[in-house]
Amino acid sequence: MRILLAPMEGLLDHSLRDVITRVGGVDLCVSEFIRITDQLLPERVFTRLVPELLNGGRTDAGTPVRAQLLGSDPACLADNAALLASLGPHGIDLNFGCPAPTVNRHRGGAVLLDEPELVHAIVAAVRRAVPAAMPVSAKMRLGHRDEARMLDCALAIEAAGASELTVHARTKLHGYRPPAYWDRIATIRGAVRLPLVANGEVWTVDDARRCLAESGCEALMLGRGIVADPGLALAVRGAAAPERPDWAALRPLVRHYWRRIAGHVSPRHRAGRLKQWLNLLRRRFPEAQSAFDTVRTFNDPLVVEGLLFGEAVALHGADAAVDAADAADAADAADAADTADGLEAGRAAAAQAATGSAATMATANA
Ligand SMILES: Cc1cc2nc3c(=O)[nH]c(=O)nc-3n(C[C@H](O)[C@H](O)[C@H](O)COP(=O)(O)O)c2cc1C
Numbered sequence: 001m002r003i004l005l006a007p008m009e010g011l012l013d014h015s016l017r018d019v020i021t022r023v024g025g026v027d028l029c030v031s032e033f034i035r036i037t038d039q040l041l042p043e044r045v046f047t048r049l050v051p052e053l054l055n056g057g058r059t060d061a062g063t064p065v066r067a068q069l070l071g072s073d074p075a076c077l078a079d080n081a082a083l084l085a086s087l088g089p090h091g092i093d094l095n096f097g098c099p100a101p102t103v104n105r106h107r108g109g110a111v112l113l114d115e116p117e118l119v120h121a122i123v124a125a126v127r128r129a130v131p132a133a134m135p136v137s138a139k140m141r142l143g144h145r146d147e148a149r150m151l152d153c154a155l156a157i158e159a160a161g162a163s164e165l166t167v168h169a170r171t172k173l174h175g176y177r178p179p180a181y182w183d184r185i186a187t188i189r190g191a192v193r194l195p196l197v198a199n200g201e202v203w204t205v206d207d208a209r210r211c212l213a214e215s216g217c218e219a220l221m222l223g224r225g226i227v228a229d230p231g232l233a234l235a236v237r238g239a240a241a242p243e244r245p246d247w248a249a250l251r252p253l254v255r256h257y258w259r260r261i262a263g264h265v266s267p268r269h270r271a272g273r274l275k276q277w278l279n280l281l282r283r284r285f286p287e288a289q290s291a292f293d294t295v296r297t298f299n300d301p302l303v304v305e306g307l308l309f310g311e312a313v314a315l316h317g318a319d320a321a322v323d324a325a326d327a328a329d330a331a332d333a334a335d336a337a338d339t340a341d342g343l344e345a346g347r348a349a350a351a352q353a354a355t356g357s358a359a360t361m362a363t364a365n366a
Helices: 014-023 043-049 051-055 074-086 101-105 109-114 116-129 150-159 182-189 205-215 224-228 232-240 247-261 267-281 286-295 301-309 316-331 333-355 358-364
Strands: 002-005 028-035 065-070 092-096 136-143 164-171 196-199 219-222
Touching: 002 014, 002 232, 014 028, 014 051, 014 224, 014 247, 028 043, 028 092, 043 051, 043 074, 051 065, 065 074, 074 092, 074 116, 092 109, 092 116, 101 109, 109 116, 109 136, 116 136, 116 150, 136 150, 150 164, 150 182, 164 182, 164 219, 182 196, 182 205, 196 205, 205 219, 205 232, 219 232, 224 232, 224 267, 247 267, 247 286, 247 301, 267 286, 267 301, 286 301
Parallel strands: 002 028, 002 219, 028 065, 065 092, 092 136, 136 164, 164 196, 196 219
Antiparallel strands: none
16 A cells, blocks of 8 residues: 655645654655746745755655646646756646635636646646656546546546546535545546545544545545644554554654744744644644643744743744745745745635634635
């Protein structure tokens, strides 16, 4: 069985990839999406979002990382994919599932599932632009509003030369509301020979077993479930895997994450990032609930540091560096617009993930 770590813009960044792959059990990470509009992005955008590219395309724990692109212009995606490929990711993944209104308005993500011909053109153009030995994969939902074109899209992705397809077993309209329709992945399996990866709503070992059985897949992609329980991949692997970590083992990793995000998340967003993770961790660990309650109303990183880790370490030097990097980025208008859009998409999705409430999901997907 293969286990992939899901791309999650605004939540599962390179710092959390680092932590989760340290715990173990993950075969391959897919990065959060890099949005391509109408220009060739500078190399530094790719290496900022996927710094693993500077480390042989791997996390510090050695897990390979595939970089994900999102866009609707085949030629521009192909140009960017060629540049990205030269930086050495472990493959390039194409996003046909993002439900964010900003992205969909610009004809990106899940709305493309209404246009299988364009999906085909995108995958084919990127496949041609990337060295033959580098995998080009895709990730799709079951459809935009319904499943009417689900098989057309999967067949288009296969015919265009993709090496693998992850299916998040919901339509865009379903948003992130349970359930995920794993049996629909089996329907796709009946129509294509392409290896499929099943994704959606796997929170426990039992969910994983049912998802594999209903979809007929041998590969799973874990998203919110492994963020809530970083030992989930090990647990799914069962007896052959080392013991999954308890809170005592995870706590130093939470601290490691906090230190790491000081290097790339601005001070005013840092506490929010940590709270997002604690918010999911508290589903499984009562200690994470206490930590979340302790810092819930605080946003000052020094206060949060003191409350959670018992010391207020001077982070001013790191803060100045992150602020300076923010200012440099703001100078690049295209880049800045990209980031803002990405953050909007991430915030909407993260709000859904965080609350798990149908009302929030409906608002975020309106
Ligand atoms: C906060 C958040 C951000 C996401 N960002 C991306 C993304 O950048 N690219 C992508 O293909 N899917 C993205 N997704 C979808 C996930 O990869 C995954 O398909 C979805 O969460 C269902 O899996 P899960 O139930 O295991 O979380 C995102 C989901 C969430 C909750």
